[in-house]
Amino acid sequence: MPLNGTHFKNLCDIDLRISTFDVASIFKNMTSKLPNTGTSIFTTMSQRAAKHGALNMAQGFPDFDVSQELIDRVALHMNEGRNQYPPSAGIPDFRQAIAEMHSHHFGTSHDPETEITVTSGATEALFSTITALIHEGEEVIVFDPAYDSYEPVIELQKAKTVHLKLSDHDFTIGWQEVVSAITDKTRAIIINTPHNPTGAVMTDADMLALDKIATEHDLIVISDEVYHHIVFDGAKHRSVLQYPELAKRSVAIFSFGKTFHATGWKVGYVAAPKEITAEIRKIHQFVTFTTHTPCQFAIADFVRNPSNYEYLPDFFQKKRDIFLDGVKGSRFEGSPASGTYFQLLRFDNISKESDTEMANRLTREFQLASIPISNFFADGHDASYLRFCFAKEDNTLEKAAEILQKI
Ligand SMILES: Cc1ncc(COP(=O)(O)O)c(C=O)c1O
Structure with a gap:
């Protein structure tokens, strides 16, 4: 069937060409409803973690299974x-x-x-x-x-x-x-x-x-x-x-x-x-x-x-403490989290890099992924904090702390 002067071999080809033409022309007249929104930092850092074979303490999900x-x-x-x-x-x-x-x-x-x-x-x-x-x-x-x-x-x-x-x-x-x-x-x-x-x-x-x-x-x-x-x-x-x-x-x-x-x-x-x-x-x-x-x-x-959720404070506090005990004596600093399964660590003793540069370098050179906190500020405020998710197996937390000790 001729379409814009081109003959297509099969239906699959036609579908592809139609979508390319239409999308291009439609987009010219389209304004984004969320012009400032891109890929989330969680996705970005998880992709980097996968690329560099890094421990992923970036994205907020457990690496252990549901009951x-x-x-x-x-x-x-x-x-x-x-x-x-x-x-x-x-x-x-x-x-x-x-x-x-x-x-x-x-x-x-x-x-x-x-x-x-x-x-x-x-x-x-x-x-x-x-x-x-x-x-x-x-x-x-x-x-x-x-x-x-x-x-x-x-x-x-x-x-x-x-x-x-x-x-x-x-x-x-x-x-x-x-x-x-x-x-x-x-x-x-x-x-x-x-x-x-x-x-x-x-x-x-x-x-x-x-x-x-x-x-x-x-x-x-x-x-x-x-x-x-x-x-x-x-x-x-x-x-x-x-x-x-x-x-x-x-x-x-x-x-x-x-x-x-x-x-x-x-x-x-x-x-x-x-x-x-x-x-x-x-x-x-x-x-x-x-x-x-x-x-x-x-x-x-x-x-x-209630026993299916009442154990959670002790369970996660133990994980937080395994991570923090492991980091003790390193050049990273942080007050123990009072809740959630996230621990912030500050690195301004170590480097004057931005938090994004530091998080990228940790992922690339030390195979440990975290989240730079400036991404959570509308104005990009950077106080040299990285976020680590400690909803992880104990040995993952120990390995992560060992890495941080070397930096
Ligand atoms: C503060 C906060 N609110 C909301 C959500 C979204 O929760 P849900 O996965 O149930 O959509 C999250 C998930 O990480 C969160 O950290």
């Missing part, structure tokens, strides 16, 4: 035929099990019917929440270094991200600075505790300050709490859900990927007051509609036994 019991439960529910669409908000028994976990863990009570929504990971929860609640022209305060899922979604709403910085020293929020940044356009504050990438955990005093500011200025709080089970040294996670006034204006976001070492399953959820939940569900139904059915049934069974 066999949980895997067996997914298989069981699949084999028993629970494979079709569940309700959009999540299967009722799963939402009930989540409400029970919150009651056990946070001492809160939610109506699972109207206040809990299962999502395809926290990423989808963040997308559906920000899309539902933030409007064009509004401002949203985030704290740098910030996880990379917030700003692009705010930008898609044609809203503005207002970046404040955590302190370089102990990664705390300057509440007075927050008050000064609030304008009549400010609609929401996004917090993340325990915090990726710094490992900082917000205190009761932080939550009370947030409560006061959010109430006085009538703001929504979006609280990313995906590492809520992972806190160390006897620290307690503080959830926005535990502060009754704050909870009335807050959306709390969680992920079972982190809790059950199953980041690839993408099962998360949102807890929010009824009216806010109703708006989030309107978006959620057109993003994913719902989430993998057998995983919901399996996690509902599993989460009802």
Whole structure:
């Protein structure tokens, strides 16, 4: 068949040529909705790790497997035929099990019917929440270094991200600075505790300050709490859900990927007051509609036994300490992470390179991949920190520490 004067030998050739012509002409008239967004630093560093055969302490996922019991439960529910669409908000028994976990863990009570929504990971929860609640022209305060899922979604709403910085020293929020940044356009504050990438955990005093500011200025709080089970040294996670006034204006976001070492399953959820939940569900139904059915049934069974998550603080604290003990005496410095499975190490004693140059050199010359923290700052602020994920087998942590001792 002639097409633009060319004869094609078979259908496959035609398909290729049509797509090349069309894409080229379509792109000329197209503006990106996210012009500043490229490949994430996690993907970039993982690719470099693979290229140089490096230990990958860059990307935030465990190198050990999900509990066999949980895997067996997914298989069981699949084999028993629970494979079709569940309700959009999540299967009722799963939402009930989540409400029970919150009651056990946070001492809160939610109506699972109207206040809990299962999502395809926290990423989808963040997308559906920000899309539902933030409007064009509004401002949203985030704290740098910030996880990379917030700003692009705010930008898609044609809203503005207002970046404040955590302190370089102990990664705390300057509440007075927050008050000064609030304008009549400010609609929401996004917090993340325990915090990726710094490992900082917000205190009761932080939550009370947030409560006061959010109430006085009538703001929504979006609280990313995906590492809520992972806190160390006897620290307690503080959830926005535990502060009754704050909870009335807050959306709390969680992920079972982190809790059950199953980041690839993408099962998360949102807890929010009824009216806010109703708006989030309107978006959620057109993003994913719902989430993998057998995983919901399996996690509902599993989460009802608190011993399946209560071991996490000790388990990860031991890993953090293996890594930090191994690094002791090296020229890297860092205060122990209070939560998450990330440890920051500072290298300004060693080199005046940028954090990106240092991370690249570590990967290339020493076969150890990490994440340079300047990537989490809108203005590229570089305080010579690298992030290491310690959700790894003990011998991986020991090997990584040995490498750092040589530098
Ligand atoms: C702070 C934070 N929020 C959200 C997410 C996304 O979680 P999920 O994998 O459940 O989408 C992550 C994942 O690394 C994270 O670190």
